[in-house]
Amino acid sequence: MFKIITFLMVLMVAAVPAYAVEGDEILAQVDKNLTPESYEMYRKLVNVEPDGRKKEFILFTVKKGNDKIAGLFISPASDKGRTTLRLGDNMWLYIPNVGKPVRITSLQSVVGGVFNNADIMRLEYTEEYEAVKVEDLGKEYLLHLKAKTRTVAYDRLRMWVDREKMLPTKIECRTEAEMLIKTLYFKQIKDFGGGIVRPAVIETDSPLYKGYRSYMIFAGIKARDIPDEAFTLNFMPRLETLR
Amino acid sequence: MRMGLALLCAMGLLVLFWKASAAEGTPTFDLSEIEKEVEKKPYAFGGFLQAQPTLSGLDRDSPLYRLRFYQDEPGAASEESDVGVRLEGALEYGDLSAFARLDSFLSHDPDGWDGKMTLMEGYLSYKPGPHMALDAGKRVTKWGKGYAWNPVSFVDRPKNPEDPEEALEGYYLLGGDFIRSFDGPLQTLAFTPVILPVYEDINDEFGRTGHVNVAAKLYALLYDTDLDLLFFTGESRTTRWGLDFSRNLLTNLEIHGELAWIQNFQEITFLENGQALFNESDVWSYLLGVRYLTETDLTAIFEYYHNGEGVDPGDLKNLYAYIDQAYDTYQQTGNRSLFGPINSLTKEGFSWRNPLRDYLYLRLSQKEPFDILYFTPAFTTIVSMNDWSFNLIPELNYSPITNLDLRLKGVVPVGGKQTEYGEKQSDWRVEFRLRYFF
Numbered sequence: 240m241f242k243i244i245t246f247l248m249v250l251m252v253a254a255v256p257a258y259a260v261e262g263d264e265i266l267a268q269v270d271k272n273l274t275p276e277s278y279e280m281y282r283k284l285v286n287v288e289p290d291g292r293k294k295e296f297i298l299f300t301v302k303k304g305n306d307k308i309a310g311l312f313i314s315p316a317s318d319k320g321r322t323t324l325r326l327g328d329n330m331w332l333y334i335p336n337v338g339k340p341v342r343i344t345s346l347q348s349v350v351g352g353v354f355n356n357a358d359i360m361r362l363e364y365t366e367e368y369e370a371v372k373v374e375d376l377g378k379e380y381l382l383h384l385k386a387k388t389r390t391v392a393y394d395r396l397r398m399w400v401d402r403e404k405m406l407p408t409k410i411e412c413r414t415e416a417e418m419l420i421k422t423l424y425f426k427q428i429k430d431f432g433g434g435i436v437r438p439a440v441i442e443t444d445s446p447l448y449k450g451y452r453s454y455m456i457f458a459g460i461k462a463r464d465i466p467d468e469a470f471t472l473n474f475m476p477r478l479e480t481l482r
Numbered sequence: 483m484r485m486g487l488a489l490l491c492a493m494g495l496l497v498l499f500w501k502a503s504a505a506e507g508t509p510t511f512d513l514s515e516i517e518k519e520v521e522k523k524p525y526a527f528g529g530f531l532q533a534q535p536t537l538s539g540l541d542r543d544s545p546l547y548r549l550r551f552y553q554d555e556p557g558a559a560s561e562e563s564d565v566g567v568r569l570e571g572a573l574e575y576g577d578l579s580a581f582a583r584l585d586s587f588l589s590h591d592p593d594g595w596d597g598k599m600t601l602m603e604g605y606l607s608y609k610p611g612p613h614m615a616l617d618a619g620k621r622v623t624k625w626g627k628g629y630a631w632n633p634v635s636f637v638d639r640p641k642n643p644e645d646p647e648e649a650l651e652g653y654y655l656l657g658g659d660f661i662r663s664f665d666g667p668l669q670t671l672a673f674t675p676v677i678l679p680v681y682e683d684i685n686d687e688f689g690r691t692g693h694v695n696v697a698a699k700l701y702a703l704l705y706d707t708d709l710d711l712l713f714f715t716g717e718s719r720t721t722r723w724g725l726d727f728s729r730n731l732l733t734n735l736e737i738h739g740e741l742a743w744i745q746n747f748q749e750i751t752f753l754e755n756g757q758a759l760f761n762e763s764d765v766w767s768y769l770l771g772v773r774y775l776t777e778t779d780l781t782a783i784f785e786y787y788h789n790g791e792g793v794d795p796g797d798l799k800n801l802y803a804y805i806d807q808a809y810d811t812y813q814q815t816g817n818r819s820l821f822g823p824i825n826s827l828t829k830e831g832f833s834w835r836n837p838l839r840d841y842l843y844l845r846l847s848q849k850e851p852f853d854i855l856y857f858t859p860a861f862t863t864i865v866s867m868n869d870w871s872f873n874l875i876p877e878l879n880y881s882p883i884t885n886l887d888l889r890l891k892g893v894v895p896v897g898g899k900q901t902e903y904g905e906k907q908s909d910w911r912v913e914f915r916l917r918y919f920f
Contacts, residue, residue, distance in 0.1 A: 297519055316530075316919035316920050326703070328733065329703075344730070348849075352855065392733075456513065456516060466613065468661040471663060474661060
């Protein structure tokens with residue numbers, strides 16, 4: 240009886256599609272190439288309206304390990320001092336005048352426009368997604384990714400990965416029913432030093448926001464070890480001290 | 483003045499629906515320019531300019547109108563305007579830093595012009611690392627999880643539930659913050675002690691003077707739930723204990739609550755002759771709320787608040803009757819001495835803002851409807867459950883260009899005679915607020 244069960248278990252493991260394993264490996268390599276596991280980063284977020292009007296935000300971000308990320312708005316003046324914190328699925332926003340940090344959700348947007356909180360406080364793709372299919376397109380892989388839990392902002396991702404650089408070139412964010420929510424385009428590869436070579440600009444558009452475009456421009460990324468206490472509600476008003 | 487108000491409103495509406503006509507091409511980004519923008523300086527300076535005209539339709543039969551305007555009645559409508567600036571400055575030197583927030587406003591109301599400068603916060607900090615901070619000076623502690631009310635906010639001034647996101651003025655205190663992080667179900671533990679002196683010329687609005695008070699908060703992030711245990715003791719106010727929590731049940735559904743036990747509270751009862759009687763007893767205040775975000779970006783905040791420090795509707799009726807009596811006496815004899823005891827009630831713990839015991843709060847805000855970026859209409863209602871009177875507050879928020887915030891807001895109290903909202907001094911109020919941040 241034991242032998243039969245063992246045989247069946249081996250058979251089940253062997254039946255897992257090879258492309259899923261390969262897809263997860265590609266995804267892990269993409270994560271590794273995009274950012275170190277723990278880092279500090281400066282970004283500019285730009286929302287562009289159909290008539291050309293722009294609104295810009297500058298954000299300082301620190302991340303540690305797989306599940307901790309915090310952000311500080313440096314500009315514009317109306318948003319200066321706002322901080323965000325993400326611990327796994329928990330997200331908070333602190334607005335200096337308003338008071339204590341309030342819980343927010345991944346689908347909301349602290350900046351308006353096409354980027355939502357999940358985009359701004361993104362953890363590693365491998366933390367939230369698993370590959371269910373890989374297509375070989377020659378110069379690129381196309382990964383079909385599925386969210387590991389229902390708390391993730393987008394149920395499905397389609398990620399085009401540059402085969403040589405192992406960096407994403409385009410990501411489509413979709414619902415469980417495969418409805419397109421937004422598309423991210425990765426552009427302008429830059430050497431940030433410390434072995435980090437990655438796209439410096441992410442452009443996004445969305446069929447839900449026709450004519451609007453948003454940009455995320457990476458101005459500086461470097462590996463940095465940060466104490467766990469920096470990723471707490473009490474520290475949110477003092478995040479500026481890490482700069 | 484009326485012309486000025488109309489002009490300001492017209493300007494506001496013009497900007498509200500202004501659209502830039504010149505479309506720009508695809509933006510280009512110079513990374514070296516951004517690197518210059520993020521360079522940190524040891525000092526920071528900012529704030530906003532504000533203009534806020536308000537037009538109110540006054541209820542001349544209301545006791546609160548009579549209490550405020552018995553000497554010089556403005557008539558059926560009142561215009562008020564605030565013009566001013568909020569300045570914020572910060573300075574950093576190693577582990578030491580200083581911060582100040584100063585409000586300087588000129589106000590015009592039926593009594594004329596008045597200028598006021600208020601240090602909202604101003605403190606020195608010592609921050610040797612993320613695990614510890616020490617503060618000394620005037621600051622707001624921001625305790626509690628409720629949106630409209632915070633019964634456990636033992637060392638802050640009460641929020642205005644009609645405008646709960648407005649900055650509060652702090653108290654002078656010594657405070658600490660000690661944080662530890664862990665792996666496992668308990669992710670964070672933080673201890674926040676506060677020492678609050680109350681003397682004739684420092685924090686005298688807080689309570690009885692001549693005493694040093696102590697408060698503390700213990701915070702834990704446990705099983706993805708925010709938990710706080712809070713405590714206050716001292717001679718300036720009676721001892722009180724508190725508990726609050728906040729947790730996301732779903733990614734788009736958050737629940738929160740607060741519970742405060744106030745020992746030896748001086749409960750107020752008003753007799754028909756206006757006399758206030760005080761009875762010492764332990765009271766409970768509590769709040770339970772939810773915040774829900776729909777797929778269409780509609781945020782709903784709903785809270786129930788039991789105010790253990792409030793009075794019965796019958797006592798409020800007696801108070802209204804006494805104000806009417808004091809008003810009639812003043813009209814007939816010119817004697818205003820009967821108003822004296824009413825004006826001193828707030829020092830004895832009575833709040834005109836939430837005088838009764840049970841309230842409901844509902845706020846619905848729709849982010850960027852009809853694809854209008856940075857535009858958020860909202861609707862709020864506050865219901866006094868003890869007499870079922872209520873407030874209706876529609877508002878439009880728009881930020882058409884960077885650093886410019888516009889808000890058009892109405893307030894309509896609804897209720898019968900001798901109810902809380904039925905007897906507010908205004909039948910309606912419309913205010914327009916313009917803020918330019920720098």
